[in-house]
Amino acid sequence: MKHRYWAGILSLFAILTSCSLSKSSNEYNAASVTLGNDSIVIYNDSIDDILLNAKKVLAYDMADFVQQNDSVIKRDSIFNYHVKKKIGPLNSKELNILSFIIGDKSWYIKKYNPVRRPFNPDFTLEFIQSKKHIYMFVSFGTEEVAISDSKGNFKFYKMKDKHILARWALLKFPDKEYYIKL
Amino acid sequence: MKKFLLFIALCLITPSIAIGQTFHAIIFANTKSPGNPNNPNDSGIGPSVTVDFERMSIEMTTIAKSIGYNIRKYYYYGTQQSFNRRNLEAVLNNLTCAPNDIVYFYYSGHGGRAMNEKSEFPEMVLRVPYGLASESELYPLYDVYNQIKRKSPRLTIVMGDLCNSTIKGYYRNENNASKGATVLSKSSFDLYKNLFLNVKGGLIVSSSKPSVTSTCIQTIDDKDLGGNFTHNFLETLQTCVAYDIDVSWDKLFDEVAKKTRKFNVIDDKGNEVPQDPVYKLHLTTAPINNNNFDSSVLAVPITSNDDATNQRDKMAYTLSKVCNRNIDKLDRIHNIKEAKALFSGANARVQVVGFDNSTIVNTCSANSYLNYLSMATNMDQVVVINSTTDNAGKVKYLKVHEIHYK
Numbered sequence: 001m002k003h004r005y006w007a008g009i010l011s012l013f014a015i016l017t018s019c020s021l022s023k024s025s026n027e028y029n030a031a032s033v034t035l036g037n038d039s040i041v042i043y044n045d046s047i048d049d050i051l052l053n054a055k056k057v058l059a060y061d062m063a064d065f066v067q068q069n070d071s072v073i074k075r076d077s078i079f080n081y082h083v084k085k086k087i088g089p090l091n092s093k094e095l096n097i098l099s100f101i102i103g104d105k106s107w108y109i110k111k112y113n114p115v116r117r118p119f120n121p122d123f124t125l126e127f128i129q130s131k132k133h134i135y136m137f138v139s140f141g142t143e144e145v146a147i148s149d150s151k152g153n154f155k156f157y158k159m160k161d162k163h164i165l166a167r168w169a170l171l172k173f174p175d176k177e178y179y180i181k182l
Numbered sequence: 183m184k185k186f187l188l189f190i191a192l193c194l195i196t197p198s199i200a201i202g203q204t205f206h207a208i209i210f211a212n213t214k215s216p217g218n219p220n221n222p223n224d225s226g227i228g229p230s231v232t233v234d235f236e237r238m239s240i241e242m243t244t245i246a247k248s249i250g251y252n253i254r255k256y257y258y259y260g261t262q263q264s265f266n267r268r269n270l271e272a273v274l275n276n277l278t279c280a281p282n283d284i285v286y287f288y289y290s291g292h293g294g295r296a297m298n299e300k301s302e303f304p305e306m307v308l309r310v311p312y313g314l315a316s317e318s319e320l321y322p323l324y325d326v327y328n329q330i331k332r333k334s335p336r337l338t339i340v341m342g343d344l345c346n347s348t349i350k351g352y353y354r355n356e357n358n359a360s361k362g363a364t365v366l367s368k369s370s371f372d373l374y375k376n377l378f379l380n381v382k383g384g385l386i387v388s389s390s391k392p393s394v395t396s397t398c399i400q401t402i403d404d405k406d407l408g409g410n411f412t413h414n415f416l417e418t419l420q421t422c423v424a425y426d427i428d429v430s431w432d433k434l435f436d437e438v439a440k441k442t443r444k445f446n447v448i449d450d451k452g453n454e455v456p457q458d459p460v461y462k463l464h465l466t467t468a469p470i471n472n473n474n475f476d477s478s479v480l481a482v483p484i485t486s487n488d489d490a491t492n493q494r495d496k497m498a499y500t501l502s503k504v505c506n507r508n509i510d511k512l513d514r515i516h517n518i519k520e521a522k523a524l525f526s527g528a529n530a531r532v533q534v535v536g537f538d539n540s541t542i543v544n545t546c547s548a549n550s551y552l553n554y555l556s557m558a559t560n561m562d563q564v565v566v567i568n569s570t571t572d573n574a575g576k577v578k579y580l581k582v583h584e585i586h587y588k
Contacts, residue, residue: 117344
């Protein structure tokens with residue numbers, strides 16, 4: 001009889017504990033793990049058109065997040081992001097591989113929670129089509145890309161897969177050790 | 183004359199005896215971290231870090247109370263003037279520890295790792311404004327651990343909720359080293375004593391493994407719950423207290439890691455991969471005899487580095503003198519007058535929140551709250567979380583958390 005009493009108490013405790021644990025895990029917003037993306041546009045139709053069909057794309061290596069020697073050297077910038085070095089236009093092979101990667105609309109996760117690292121682009125791509133310019137800023141540290149029109153209207157996305165773009169960047173940019181580490 | 187000198191000597195000695203063992207609570211929290219100026223939808227991690235900061239301050243007060251230690255707070259948050267590397271170095275350099283002291287360091291904010299980092303732990307970014315950081319604004323979490331260990335406290339705990347992803351082009355110079363009221367019961371005393379007084383050594387923990395980011399979490403209706411790691415650490419610890427579960431540090435962190443891993447990031451194949459904390463424990467069992475402390479004595483707060491913290495502590499002490507069960511009921515009623523003088527008048531409001539810092543337990547006028555405190559039968563103290571004041575410096579709104587006895 002005494003054993004039954006303790007078994008009852010233990011069962012009640014187990015139920016209470018599991019209720020408490022499942023409550024705390026269910027209350028989370030699962031936004032950052034939402035892979036599905038039913039959107040048919042990335043930014044909007046006209047910007048998507050330039051992004052996916054531009055004939056000329058310029059690449060920029062961007063200033064590192066941490067400034068050595070405690071000084072920010074005066075540099076060119078795209079909006080308020082400093083350029084470290086102009087790399088120049090992509091060749092057709094580089095452009096084709098890039099188009100394949102960024103053309104996958106499910107690669108862009110639109111709703112996600114903030115991460116504990118500031119957005120700082122590692123490189124930027126400038127897409128040019130008929131005098132129209134749009135920009136893609138890639139920040140591997142936060143696993144985000146930002147797309148901006150020529151006026152600086154930004155939209156931010158989390159990359160579904162940062163490594164595929166990192167492998168592409170390895171071919172194009174300096175700091176190879178960094179892209180290998182990714 | 184001899185008697186007088188003896189009296190003076192006793193007066194000088196007495197405070198150090200009264201202070202006894204100290205629980206050094208060091209928090210660096212980037213509570214004002216702004217959002218990306220290019221992203222109007224980004225409010226930054228500031229609100230999430232604020233949740234971490236407020237909850238950790240409640241927890242540290244509870245721990246110190248439960249194990250009979252005097253808490254000494256070193257809180258750095260808010261503006262760049264407070265949350266910076268210079269202050270971190272000053273705290274670490276000036277820290278003095280008695281052999282039985284405990285040091286608990288907690289960081290919540292941005293982070294990343296150097297390309298040449300050898301440890302598994304990241305560097306803190308001690309900078310409030312958005313934008314590029316200078317090398318002098320970074321500080322490795324592992325160096326904090328080493329520096330505190332060199333002060334030889336009984337127990338060193340270093341904990342960070344920050345990203346651990348690699349920073350392009352950054353090579354570290356090796357010389358640059360740098361839900362209701364809390365209820366105190368026999369089980370909470372035993373649990374905290376087991377974790378803090380029965381072991382000796384150190385532990386260091388960070389919220390994610392190398393090359394992985396750390397995320398903030400929110401409720402479905404977008405209310406900030408803090409960092410994924412910090413939230414799960416506090417939930418697990420408080421579940422153990424609530425259900426009297428005997429837990430060791432390694433079992434605690436196994437459970438925290440299991441919960442933190444439930445919140446995923448995305449891997450290179452588009453699959454979900456877990457946010458996996460990293461921790462190292464260097465602990466040995468070494469019980470300390472601390473049975474003769476009287477937990478019900480209301481301790482006068484030790485002065486902190488931060489004026490706002492001192493003000494909150496002073497306010498909390500004044501309110502606690504109205505509710506502490508160790509103080510005579512009549513004296514508590516007399517103390518209402520002093521507490522009432524803190525408030526702006528009849529319109530002043532008090533909000534009581536739970537240990538999750540979000541569950542609202544009660545909202546009422548300051549006057550009725552003071553009456554309630556004076557009549558409370560089993561209360562220990564009030565923790566002031568934040569307040570707003572009028573032009574005369576009187577409190578218009580006060581957010582508090584209560585610590586009761588079972």
